[in-house]
Amino acid sequence: MLDFLKKVFSQSETSSRHKANERLRVVLTHDRMNVSAQVMNDLKTEIIEVIARHFDIEGVPEVNLITEGRNSALDINIPIKGR
Amino acid sequence: MDKKLPESKVIVVTSGKGGVGKTTTVANVSSALARMGYKVVVMDLDIGLKKLDLLLGLENRVVYDIVQVIEGECTLKQALVKDKRFPCLHMLPAAQTRNKEDITPDQVKEVCEQLKADYDFIFIDCPAGIEQGFKNAIAAANKAIVITNPEVSAVRDADRIIGMLESAQFDDIELVVNRLRPEMVHAGNMLSIEDLVEHLCIDLLGVVPEDKSVIISTNKGEPIILNEKAAAATAFNNIALRLSGQEVDFPNFEEESVWHKLKMFSRNFFPNL
Numbered sequence: 001m002l003d004f005l006k007k008v009f010s011q012s013e014t015s016s017r018h019k020a021n022e023r024l025r026v027v028l029t030h031d032r033m034n035v036s037a038q039v040m041n042d043l044k045t046e047i048i049e050v051i052a053r054h055f056d057i058e059g060v061p062e063v064n065l066i067t068e069g070r071n072s073a074l075d076i077n078i079p080i081k082g083r
Numbered sequence: 084m085d086k087k088l089p090e091s092k093v094i095v096v097t098s099g100k101g102g103v104g105k106t107t108t109v110a111n112v113s114s115a116l117a118r119m120g121y122k123v124v125v126m127d128l129d130i131g132l133k134k135l136d137l138l139l140g141l142e143n144r145v146v147y148d149i150v151q152v153i154e155g156e157c158t159l160k161q162a163l164v165k166d167k168r169f170p171c172l173h174m175l176p177a178a179q180t181r182n183k184e185d186i187t188p189d190q191v192k193e194v195c196e197q198l199k200a201d202y203d204f205i206f207i208d209c210p211a212g213i214e215q216g217f218k219n220a221i222a223a224a225n226k227a228i229v230i231t232n233p234e235v236s237a238v239r240d241a242d243r244i245i246g247m248l249e250s251a252q253f254d255d256i257e258l259v260v261n262r263l264r265p266e267m268v269h270a271g272n273m274l275s276i277e278d279l280v281e282h283l284c285i286d287l288l289g290v291v292p293e294d295k296s297v298i299i300s301t302n303k304g305e306p307i308i309l310n311e312k313a314a315a316a317t318a319f320n321n322i323a324l325r326l327s328g329q330e331v332d333f334p335n336f337e338e339e340s341v342w343h344k345l346k347m348f349s350r351n352f353f354p355n356l
Contacts, residue, residue: 012271015271015272016271016272016273017268017271017272017273017274017275017278018271020234020235020274020278021274021278021282023235024235024238024239024274024282025282027235027239028238028239028242028282031239031242031243031246032242032246069284070245070246070249070284
């Protein structure tokens with residue numbers, strides 16, 4: 001029964017295949033752009049700081065690297081408080 | 084016998100990471116193409132760490148090597164070793180007691196130019212790594228085959244190699260996935276072909292399943308393609324057929340298992356699964 005359940009949930013988020021894909025996605029993006037996870041985190045903090053200097057941020061700001069094929073882009077989504 | 088193709092194909096087989104199956108792929112795909120009647124030469128550029136002669140079972144026939152050719156100690160024809168089984172196949176051995184820095188990319192190009200007159204396919208067995216040996220190996224090639232295994236370290240290295248090939252203006256780069264274990268993919272414990280193609284973003288040339296008989300063939304110094312029953316033999320043969328321009332369907336290694344179907348079915352009822 002346990003084996004059965006294991007198989008049924010095989011591609012769930014706990015599978016090692018899923019984990020490998022997630023880790024590769026991050027590491028390949030960083031390798032291709034030649035930036036580390038630390039640099040990305042610093043960049044994220046700095047971008048949000050700059051925006052916060054001029055606007056009131058409302059909600060949760062997001063700064064993510066997105067990839068399509070071998071190309072990457074910075075996806076910045078910062079909700080601003082309206083007047 | 085004369086060569087068949089008007090334009091010779093110079094193919095570098097590379098991977099970044101060592102031990103993923105570059106030399107095994109070169110030995111088998113070149114043997115398969117020679118069996119089909121193409122004139123094929125394999126160049127071992129893993130200078131200092133040669134293996135290709137062993138995999139082809141030609142270690143006792145090596146007299147001269149590529150460094151001696153380049154340094155003018157012998158002619159190219161003298162250095163070429165004729166294969167035991169396939170008269171259309173020749174090997175240009177690597178030097179074992181020299182370094183990768185002893186030859187330059189231009190010298191490799193020069194050797195390849197001479198070989199083009201007589202051979203349809205020139206395979207270059209690239210050493211692991213991204214240093215001088217890699218630069219020597221890619222200099223003369225007009226096509227690259229990147230070998231990877233379904234594991235994170237090999238995929239990361241393959242991605243780096245693809246980036247370097249693209250910087251070197253390669254526009255024909257194809258992927259071979261070696262040592263796939265479909266049952267582990269089903270169980271959610273191995274990256275699938277789909278996953279690998281999605282990460283690496285290049286076209287798929289072949290998929291070679293994990294096969295114990297590869298070790299047995301290597302022990303004997305025989306190419307696995309001689310063992311018709313081996314799954315890996317079919318896979319290498321298919322790669323050779325695709326390189327010769329034939330369309331060969333990919334066998335569905337990742338055919339949906341009963342469990343997978345059941346899981347997809349159950350998703351209809353439990354979409355959060």
